[in-house]
Every structure is written in structure tokens, then in C-alpha cells.
Amino acid sequence: MKRIILVIGARGMLGRDLMGILQSSLPNDGVIGWDIEEIDIRKEEETVTKIEKLRPEIVIHIAAYTDVDGCELDEEKAFAVNAEGTKHVALAASRCRAKVVYLSTDYVFDGNKREPYLESDPPHPLNVYGRSKLKGEQYIQEWVKDFLIIRTQWLYGRYGKNFVDSILRQASKKKVLSIVDDQIGSPTSTADLAKAISVLIQFNGKGIFHLANSDHCTWYTFGQTILKRSGMDEVRVIPISSQELGRPAARPSYSVLNCEKLKKETGLTLRPWPEALEDYLATYREEKIEGGNWR
């Protein structure tokens, strides 16, 4: 019999890539995608009733309020979606005895470690977004027997607002860009991440896993690389500090994730971020230009 796999957050940046990958890599399963139009996870009764009625075997919960600075300014919304919303999904899944795959973030860490974070390292979020996602992790662990928590970071992809597109857009209008140079992480392609999530599901991964493209850099180096590989290196980039940028939410200065557990259990390592970026630019640069997104 066909398994039902439900993706919540299916029309987000990662969701759209993930839907495509799951439909092609799991052709014998029924993959169903819902987003806020079909289910508002803030509403407990609606969430529980709808999921129970569907009776999925796997719920992949990637819906979230992902605007990190927005979360800082609206803590109530951040916790309603990312924490309580996740609790509602967890409750529903536990009633159907479904496995839950939950997407979490490097921002559960404070960045004081200075070497890649292990899944077992104690979390200590610096901002509201990180705290609300951590609370989501805790609800999943509390309510669901068979869970897979995937922490990832610095996502960019074809289907959402992201750093790569933003740099290209700004570079088409300005001669000088200022980019923060005191936060270190691993830029991660949603296309690569979606493939890795699908592999991990096929291996029936359990517990917490860190998944990101390999190698790391600062946002400044990431920005410089984007411009260089797009033939726009005439634009000057100035390194600035997070303090100078003055965003509402604090970010960890170091949040590289150790992805050895993924390699040990599945043999998989995500490729270095510059390779993934190269592919993204080669595939979507024209589309972005024609779409008028940044030129």
C-alpha cells in the first residue's frame, strides 16, 4: 500500500525543492504538500483534525516564521508559529503514530564554541527565532516517538528570498556593498538539502542530524564569491561588523555544523558550498535576469 507523506510548508523556499525531490525519489509513496492556505498550524483544532483525517505515515514539518529580525520584533508570532504550531503538528502526528521530520536551525547555538557544532552540543540561542525553533524541537522530542530533527543553515534556493539573489540585485544598482564579516557558517543550497533529506528518510534516520553544504565562510566571503562567479567583481565589497549593520536580532558569530553523523549513517556528504553556488548561478542566473528579479 502507498504510504502518505505530508509536507507542511510545501510552498516555501525549501518546500518547493523538497516536493520535487520527494515525488521523483519516492515514486511509490503519495507525497502531499500543504502550506498556510490548507492548514494554519497556529490553530490547534484545525491542525490536529486535518492531519488525523489524512493519516500520514510521515509528516515533514518545515513550515515556520523564518524572518529572523521579524521574530525579534514579534515574539508572540514567532512562538505561535514555530513553537506552539510545532506542538500542534507533533500532537496530531503522535495520534496517527506518524514519524515527524522537523527542520531546525544553527541559530539554536550561541557561537561560542569556535569549532563545528555536534548534534549533542547544548543549545543556547541568542535570538527569539532560535528560542522559538528550539522550543519546537523540544515539543517534537516530547510528543513524537519516531522523530528526525534536521538542523541546517544559511539557505538559498530558486523559490525564495535569499542572500544570493539579494547580493546580485544590490550589485546591479550599487558600486559598493557592505557585508558583515564576523559571522561564520556554511551557505547551503535547498536543492542539495532536499536531496539529503530524502536520503535520510530512506535510511530511516532517527534523532538529531546536522545537514549543510561543506566548508565554511563569512557572509562577506560568500558575497564576494557570488559577485566573482557572476562576473560582477567590479562591484567593491566592504567588510563590516554585525554591530555596524545593527540588525534587531543577534546572530551567532560562529555556527558551523558538524555533519559527520550524516556521513557515518548514510555515507553522504554535501558538496562544498562554492560548487553548489556555481550550479545555482549557472542554472538560475538567466531566469532571475529575465524575471527582472535583480537586473
Ligand SMILES: NC(=O)c1ccc[n+]([C@@H]2O[C@H](COP(=O)([O-])OP(=O)(O)OC[C@H]3O[C@@H](n4cnc5c(N)ncnc54)[C@H](OP(=O)(O)O)[C@@H]3O)[C@@H](O)[C@H]2O)c1
Ligand atoms: N532559510 C534559512 O536560512 C533556514 C536556516 C535554518 C533553518 N531553516 C528552517 O528550514 C525550514 C524551511 O525554511 P525556508 O527558508 O524554506 O522557509 P520559508 O520559505 O519561509 O517557508 C516556510 C513556509 O511556511 C509557511 N508558514 C508560515 N506560517 C505558517 C503557518 N502558521 N501555518 C502553515 N504554514 C506556515 C510560509 O508561508 P508564508 O510564506 O505565507 O508565511 C512558507 O510557505 C524552516 O523550518 C526554517 O526554520 C531555514
